[in-house]
């Protein structure tokens with residue numbers, strides 16, 4: 292009558308931890324990598340999301356959470372025990388019944404220029420066509436190179452790379468996250484990793500957010516070992532900026548927190564969509580105070596008119 296004892300032979304008798312992921316190459320790769328470090332036996336469960344199925348421009352898909360809600364529904368519905376998300380896709384508002392259980396050490400936070408002939412931002416010809424679906428990247432590209440022709444693109448990572456690299460490529464370059472290229476095994480396609488000074492990344496870019504159901508202590512314990520509190524603090528600070536500006540994942544807002552020992556530096560900016568204007572602020576202080584520093588920084592951006600810029 293009694294359940295199998297925990298520990299001991301637990302690995303062979305306990306039900307596997309069902310780990311939910313989107314089905315894209317990128318999502319599968321990052322989920323397999325991180326799930327290999329969870330405690331116990333895991334089973335990977337693919338969930339398809341509106342963001343994968345719908346081909347409308349990302350900026351028109353209804354804002355935050357298009358990649359996330361199907362995974363969260365599966366979590367709340369008991370189909371999966373753990374959801375692995377790209378943290379930059381997570382809405383900034385917490386959802387009832389769901390806990391952010393772990394944030395692993397972050398991958399490279401930078402944006403990458405993937406260009407034909409190894410071209411770089413400075414060597415792209417005048418008027419070059421550069422593809423991105425991100426208003427932030429568009430604004431940053433135009434801010435750095437007002438002559439560029441920025442083209443809205445969608446699709447998975449291979450589709451987007453091919454727009455610049457395939458035999459019949461119609462663009463000179465595309466901008467993608469270095470982390471995604473790394474995770475997909477495409478690190479060698481990066482022509483230039485863009486500096487975080489000029490291209491402030493999207494809040495939490497390069498980080499994963501691992502969610503469990505509130506109160507599911509077994510799943511929480513299984514993923515706790517991959518949590519990195521410093522990455523978690525930095526990503527949380529960046530997301531406070533996003534939330535403070537009431538800007539979603541597709542908004543022209545960049546934020547980047549980097550820790551060095553006990554100290555954190557937070558930089559953030561909001562951009563006009565056409566790159567003509569931007570507002571920037573930064574704070575430095577103790578990692579333990581990262582959330583307060585971010586809130587203070589938001590106040591400065593709002594005072595400077597950031598909301599009007601973000602639109």
Ligand SMILES: NCc1[nH]cc(CCC(=O)O)c1CC(=O)O
Pocket residue numbers: 377378379380466467468470471495496497498499
């Ligand atoms: N919005 C899609 C998305 N969500 C996370 C990543 C990349 C990986 C990451 O930032 O962790 C991407 C693709 C991209 O920006 O090129």
